[in-house]
Amino acid sequence: MTRPRNARPAIFFCLMGYRGAERVAEALLTRADIDLVTLDPTTELLTHRGTPNESLYAYNPDDLVQRANAEALRRIGEASEAMRGGALRSNYPFLERAVVESLETTLLEALRRDLVAELVAVESLHNTAQQRDLRLLVVSEDHSRDMRALVQYARHLGIPSLQILHGVPVGPASPTFLISRTRQSRSCSISPMRMQAAWWCSPQDSSGGSSSAHRGSA
Amino acid sequence: MEDITSLEAQLARDAGLEPGLHAVDRRARLVARTWHRNPELASALTHRGVNLGMPLEQVLVRDLVPIFAEADKRGRA
Numbered sequence: 001m002t003r004p005r006n007a008r009p010a011i012f013f014c015l016m017g018y019r020g021a022e023r024v025a026e027a028l029l030t031r032a033d034i035d036l037v038t039l040d041p042t043t044e045l046l047t048h049r050g051t052p053n054e055s056l057y058a059y060n061p062d063d064l065v066q067r068a069n070a071e072a073l074r075r076i077g078e079a080s081e082a083m084r085g086g087a088l089r090s091n092y093p094f095l096e097r098a099v100v101e102s103l104e105t106t107l108l109e110a111l112r113r114d115l116v117a118e119l120v121a122v123e124s125l126h127n128t129a130q131q132r133d134l135r136l137l138v139v140s141e142d143h144s145r146d147m148r149a150l151v152q153y154a155r156h157l158g159i160p161s162l163q164i165l166h167g168v169p170v171g172p173a174s175p176t177f178l179i180s181r182t183r184q185s186r187s188c189s190i191s192p193m194r195m196q197a198a199w200w201c202s203p204q205d206s207s208g209g210s211s212s213a214h215r216g217s218a
Numbered sequence: 219m220e221d222i223t224s225l226e227a228q229l230a231r232d233a234g235l236e237p238g239l240h241a242v243d244r245r246a247r248l249v250a251r252t253w254h255r256n257p258e259l260a261s262a263l264t265h266r267g268v269n270l271g272m273p274l275e276q277v278l279v280r281d282l283v284p285i286f287a288e289a290d291k292r293g294r295a
Contacts, residue, residue: 071265075262075263075265075270076262078258078261078262079259079262079263081262082256082258082259082261082262083259085258087256087258087259088253088256090256091252091253091255091256092226092229092249093225094223094225094226095245096289098289099285099286099289102285103249103253103282103285106278106281106282106285107253107278109281110274110277110278110281111263111274114274114277115263115270118265118270118273118274119265119270122265122266122268122270126266143275143276144273144276145273145274145276145277146273147273148272148273148275148276149268149270149273152268152272152273153266153267153268156266156267156268
């Protein structure tokens with residue numbers, strides 16, 4: 001996918017359950033000439049504070065969910081066919097037949113439960129990336145269903161992702177701590193020092209920051 | 219014919235599972251991490267270059283543990 005011309009640079013920003021996320025977002029907007037693309041609950045948090053942001057769903061067609069449902073049904077049918085053909089039995093010959101049958105049932109149930117949401121997440125990022133010059137994904141984790149799907153698709157597009165780990169306090173804490181934690185993130189693909197320059201040394205932080213920033217994240 | 223015990227151990231190593239896990243945890247995590255790699259399933263689940271079975275790993279472990287716990291209980295009875 002080629003980046004759209006004349007689009008302003010944007011960062012996808014979603015720190016779920018991350019105390020102080022709004023301060024990170026506002027520091028990013030202050031320090032860099034970018035727009036923020038967000039996902040709930042971050043969209044709601046920033047909008048409530050009056051911080052400019054745009055939902056990841058903003059560029060989706062009205063019938064996206066309907067189309068994702070049809071696509072999921074088709075793919076679940078193919079997966080079911082593959083399982084009937086012995087895909088799992090050949091994968092795991094050391095498992096009892098009854099166990100494999102239970103696995104097939106459970107995995108198909110999981111697909112019926114989750115596949116539509118995954119398709120919507122990937123399509124939403126695809127639609128946004130066609131309209132906006134997405135430069136980076138900032139996420140608080142990449143193990144839950146939608147975040148992992150988004151990070152994987154961003155990687156496919158060549159867009160780096162940055163995981164800000166839980167437990168990193170957002171506010172006047174030690175930059176050394178931030179850098180050491182950041183280096184552990186396997187999604188991290190920008191220099192920790194650039195992160196520091198972007199928001200860690202913001203002037204308001206040097207005077208102590210807010211009480212919520214002191215409490216840090218969960 | 220390959221020994222199925224060594225095959226399971228090899229699959230667990232290939233999947234990056236740490237040694238010493240209880241069989242229930244090992245099998246639940248192994249399946250959650252690898253089921254979608256089967257070529258036919260990968261073909262059914264890959265959308266825009268992403269295998270959509272992979273992001274389900276975390277929720278699937280929760281779904282799969284009861285299956286292997288029940289099998290483990292049957293095996294011990």
